[in-house]
Amino acid sequence: MKERIQNILDEAKKALAAAANSEALEGIRIKYLGRKGVFKEIMSGMGKLAPDARKEIGAQANRVKNEIERLLNEKATSDAPVPAAKKTAHDVTLPGRKYPVGSRHPIKIVANDLKRIFHQLGFTWIEGPEVEDPWHNFDALNIPAEHVARDESDNFYFSDEQILRSQTSSLQIRYMENNKPPIRIIAPGRVYRPDTVDATHHYFFHQVELLMVDKGLTLVDLKNIITLFAHGIYGPEIKVRIRPSYFPFTEPSAETDFSCVFCGGRGCSVCKQTGWIELGGCGMVDPNVLHNVGIDSEEYTGFAFGFGIDRLAMFKYGINDIRLLTENDVRFLKQF
Amino acid sequence: MNVSLDWLRQYCSIDVPRAELLEKLSTIGLNVEDAVEKNGDLIIELEVTSNRGDCMSHIGVAREIAAAFGGEFNIPAVDCPVSKEKAQDTTSVEILDADLCPRYTARVIRGVKVGSSPDWLQKRIKSMGRSPVNNIVDITNFVMLECGQPLHAFDLAKLDGGRIVVRRAKKGEKITALDATQCDLAENMLVIADAVKPAAIAGVIGGADSEVSASTVDILLESAAFNPVSVRRTARAFKLESDASTRFGRGTAWDGVDWASRRVAALIVEIAGGELLDGVVDVQKIQYEPARVALRFARIPVILGIDVPASDAVRILKALGFEPVAQDDKRVEVLVPSYRSRDVCREIDLIEEVARHYGYDKIDIERPIPVAITQPRKRDIVQDVIEPALVARGFCETLTVPFVDKSPVGIAAMWDCAEPLEVRNPVNVNQSFMRRSMLPSLLAAAAHNENHGAHELKLFEVSNVYLPRGGKQLPEEKNVVAILAEGGFAEIKGVVEALFVDLNVNQDIRFELAEFIGLDADCTAAVLCGEKRIGVVGMISQDAASHFGLRGKYGFAEIDFLSLVGLAGENPQHKPLPRYPAVERDLAVVMDDSVTWRAVEQAVFAAKAPNLRSVEFVDLYKGKQLDKGKKSLAFRLIYRSDDATLTGEEVAAAQKKVIESLEKNVNAILRK
Structure with missing residues (x-):
């Protein structure tokens, strides 16, 4: 039996050497490896052998079969193709199969950028209600009953007790009411103000509020956090400056400017030739606010930073009309 | 708020280049929105935050500039000769609603000559984008733009009884405003009335009836303090937001009431002639006391993160009009000027004032933020x-x-x-x-x-x-x-x-x-x-x-x-891969259309067929080949054992159980 198998191999090698075209090769393949080929016959005869012999012969037969298969393949690929009708190559310029492709909303992309950056800085992401009561949206934020910020022209009212939040700062209060320092949170959210809609204004927009409260925090730390954030989102060449401003819930208060991301601070139409882009408000948490949530302002200090996500997204993607963000036109959405 | 550079120079010296001035204004909190050259003057548009009513005036802005550059700051002296006749003998003021009007002053000027204003005054009014009206009105507007206190001149002859009653409007009262707007007054609105009828909507706009006209001879000059919310609400109700209402709406200075009144009176006498009656009718319903606030120098670095020398802090506060009344090496106590009484009442507010003028740009130290770890929720x-x-x-x-x-x-x-x-x-x-x-x-x-x-x-x-x-x-x-x-x-x-x-x-x-x-x-x-x-x-x-x-x-x-x-399953736990192959068997059964897939699934599992792992829906058919109200469901059953390769007999026995259960539970008939 062993010799017979060895002979088959020799025979096959000769036949292969003699084969001149693909038809001849195919003939060899069928003769040895086909469904009714030589090896099929050998394998079916194996049952008659003793178990030990069966194992040995089986292994040998497999080796030879594999060798013939290998030689066949080698011959088929190495030999210059025997003149046959030349096949036209596949048109590789045809489009591939269409897989469905959706899109993320630009506001969500930017919100996720912020999430990532502030996670790296150790801030926890929190949410809170959009429908608020005057305590969280105003009183606790040091906006007293007679303050202009409470006017109906600046807020959507459902009743005297319920409004749509006009700023994400209300989330500061909600968080501090239930958590003690040290606090490091970032609160993104949808906010509402009855503004006349145009290319840069909408009554529905998005803010992010950052809050940090601990012992020993100062305006220096606030500026450093904002600078880290600026570098995180736009790169290390961005400069940050703060200017005095006024918000009822921070004291001292400041506006935050980034050096213009478009012109690098040299002056362009986006930054109105100033080299700076106004980003948002910030400041040290007003002692009244800390008092309102039961935190001792002699022991703890804190800072808050709030800014618009819409504006960041518009800068990032060169969107010149805020209305596009809520129009939900798929021709717009699919660009992101 | 627009200010004129030329006008500002009347109160402070400005000897820095324009660009430096504009930059400085922004960095002390008066953001420059725009600056336009106009007739040799520079008109600067400032964004004044809502807490800074005092900067709704040239004097207020000049004070900030003087503090920022350390230059001179002067408020014009007001001096006006008076007649022998006393104001108190000529008119009276009665405040009935003190909650909306804590103070009202009236001065009387007799024998004025109403006409057009002199050039210098017209120039000032025009530089602010407003049209001159007549000398009396222009003077009141000029002084408002100068110091931030709105004023109103009544034609005394048109006031019934020649006196002032400050009260809420009565039901059904109406007034025709200066701009001819017909206003139906509500009972929560404050009016300046004479003995009979409303003559002005307090803090918002004057009435047409008592307006100063060419025939006016005697003037009653109002300078008062009104409740900001009330003024805002009323102005909005009539869509009559005016220079006056925006200033009253932010709150005006207690001490400015009398100064502005004297300033207007002096200018009227100077420009329109006439005689100022002696004295003033000044009704005050509250006792105003300047707040006394202490600043501990040690708190400055606690908030700002930088040291500010005590001497610098005190210098800044003084320049802004905060008068030190007590000081040692640890603290200073100051009196808050009345033009800042609304937004400065605590130590933290003084720290902000110091920071503003010491320079936010000096808050520029790199200091690492302590690391903190966060877990995504x-x-x-x-x-x-x-x-x-x-x-x-x-x-x-x-x-x-x-x-x-x-x-x-x-x-x-x-x-x-x-x-x-x-x-x-x-x-x-x-x-x-x-x-x-x-x-x-x-x-x-x-x-x-x-x-x-x-x-x-x-x-x-x-x-x-x-x-x-x-x-x-x-x-x-x-x-x-x-x-x-x-x-x-x-x-x-x-x-x-x-x-x-x-x-x-x-x-x-x-x-x-x-x-x-x-x-x-x-x-x-x-x-x-x-x-x-x-x-x-x-x-x-x-x-x-x-x-x-x-x-x-x-x-x-x-x-x-x-x-x-x-x-959501967190961290799904690995299960070993099957060691033996699965066997798939397809079935098609006919049943009533009302039978749900879920019922079929349940019937399949109710069979408790050994080694049945899952059942997968393949197809649903309804149509000509079936009776009406019937449907055919095709599905695939997957069998697998963890212990051995299943034999055909084992699977067939399991299938039989499934088919029986389907027959029994959902009346299904095997489709051949």
């Missing part, structure tokens, strides 16, 4: 799975405004809740309610896109619906995953089922026929986990489609996001 992780998964399946993420109209589909709700929240002051009538479902929002988005020729729309949004709980409680804001897809029920259900797979949900999720407004009652399911409904999946109803003018067929799903977070 499970909801963040789940959101980061769901959203990209839907995007990968071809869905576009929308961002819809949550306002809806009050049509049935507009206020449709997928969840138990009270009546929808209605906005008292909506942007428009079609956006006056808060949505209780994402359905109307996504349908509106679909309609917009259909109108722009889009087809095969696939939209999704993870957002809030607002579910009132009734009473004064704030509503529940349910975060939901909302999906809208053009196509049939199987499409939309498939998307939802895929999410459960994405999230490794291993609880049994059921879909049961249910009805919701906006969805087709024959093709809508509640999504249940145990007894809890976690969502809705269904086809858009005909009514809803026509409300939005939609042509396509859409499926909609709204799933409670927090339920998904709860169901």
Whole structure:
């Protein structure tokens, strides 16, 4: 039996050497490896052998079969193709199969950028209600009953007790009411103000509020956090400056400017030739606010930073009309 | 607020280049919006924050400039000869509503000659973009723009009884304003009346009747303090926001009331002639005392993070008009000037004043922030799975405004809740309610896109619906995953089922026929986990489609996001791969059309067929080859043992049990 198998191999090698075209090769393949080929016959005869012999012969037969298969393949690929009708190559310029492709909303992309950056800085992401009561949206934020910020022209009212939040700062209060320092949170959210809609204004927009409260925090730390954030989102060449401003819930208060991301601070139409882009408000948490949530302002200090996500997204993607963000036109959405 | 550089120079010396001045103004908190060269002057548009009523004037801005550059600051001296006649003998002032008017002063000037203003005055008025009227009115406007205190001149002869009564309007009272606006006064509005009738709307606008005209001879000059909220509210009610109302609306200075009155009187006598009566009728309903505030120098670095020398802090406060009354090496106590009484009353406010003028640019030290570790919350992780998964399946993420109209589909709700929240002051009538479902929002988005020729729309949004709980409680804001897809029920259900797979949900999720407004009652399911409904999946109803003018067929799903977070399997645990092959067997059975797939599935498993692992739906057929009311279901049964390769006999025995159970439980007949 062993010799017979060895002979088959020799025979096959000769036949292969003699084969001149693909038809001849195919003939060899069928003769040895086909469904009714030589090896099929050998394998079916194996049952008659003793178990030990069966194992040995089986292994040998497999080796030879594999060798013939290998030689066949080698011959088929190495030999210059025997003149046959030349096949036209596949048109590789045809489009591939269409897989469905959706899109993320630009506001969500930017919100996720912020999430990532502030996670790296150790801030926890929190949410809170959009429908608020005057305590969280105003009183606790040091906006007293007679303050202009409470006017109906600046807020959507459902009743005297319920409004749509006009700023994400209300989330500061909600968080501090239930958590003690040290606090490091970032609160993104949808906010509402009855503004006349145009290319840069909408009554529905998005803010992010950052809050940090601990012992020993100062305006220096606030500026450093904002600078880290600026570098995180736009790169290390961005400069940050703060200017005095006024918000009822921070004291001292400041506006935050980034050096213009478009012109690098040299002056362009986006930054109105100033080299700076106004980003948002910030400041040290007003002692009244800390008092309102039961935190001792002699022991703890804190800072808050709030800014618009819409504006960041518009800068990032060169969107010149805020209305596009809520129009939900798929021709717009699919660009992101 | 616009200021004229030329005008500012009357009160302070400015010897820096213009660019430096503008830069400085911005860095001390008076943001320069614009600066325009006009007739040799520079008109600077400043953004004055709402706490700084004092900077709604040239003197206020000049004070800031002087403090910033350390230069001179001078307020004009006011000196005017008076006649022998006393104001108190000529007129009187009565304040009936002290809550809205804590102070009212009246001066009287007799024998004026109303005419046009001299050039210098006209120039000032014009530089501020206003038109000169006559010398009397121009002077009051000039002084308002100079010091921030609005004033009003009445024609004394037109005031019944020649006296002033400050009171709330009476029911039904009317007044014709200077600009001819007819105002029906409400009872909460403060008016300046004479003995009989309203002569002006306090702090907002004068009345036409008592207006200074060419024939005016004697003038009663008002300078007063009014409640800011009252002035704002009244001005807005009549859409009469004016220079006066914006200044009163921010709050004016107590000490400015009399100074401005004397300043106007002196200018009238100088420009329009006449005689100022001796004295003033000055009714004060409160005792004004300047606040006394202490600043501990040690608190400055605690807040600012930088050291400011005590001497610098005191110098800055002095320059801004805070008068030190006590000082040692640890603290200084100052009196707050009346023009800052509204926004400076605490130590922290003084620290801000110091910081503003010491320079926010000096707050520039690199100091590391201590490291803190944060863990993403499970909801963040789940959101980061769901959203990209839907995007990968071809869905576009929308961002819809949550306002809806009050049509049935507009206020449709997928969840138990009270009546929808209605906005008292909506942007428009079609956006006056808060949505209780994402359905109307996504349908509106679909309609917009259909109108722009889009087809095969696939939209999704993870957002809030607002579910009132009734009473004064704030509503529940349910975060939901909302999906809208053009196509049939199987499409939309498939998307939802895929999410459960994405999230490794291993609880049994059921879909049961249910009805919701906006969805087709024959093709809508509640999504249940145990007894809890976690969502809705269904086809858009005909009514809803026509409300939005939609042509396509859409499926909609709204799933409670927090339920998904709860169901999501964290860290799925590895199971060993099967060692033996599975055997698949297909079955086709005929049964009544009313039998659900779920019932078939249950009947299959009720057979307790050994080694049956799962059953997969293959096909549903209804039609000519079957009797009416019948359907054929084809499905695949998968058998596998962990212990051995199953034999044909074992599988056949199991199949027999399955078929018997189907016959018994759902009256199914094996289709040959």
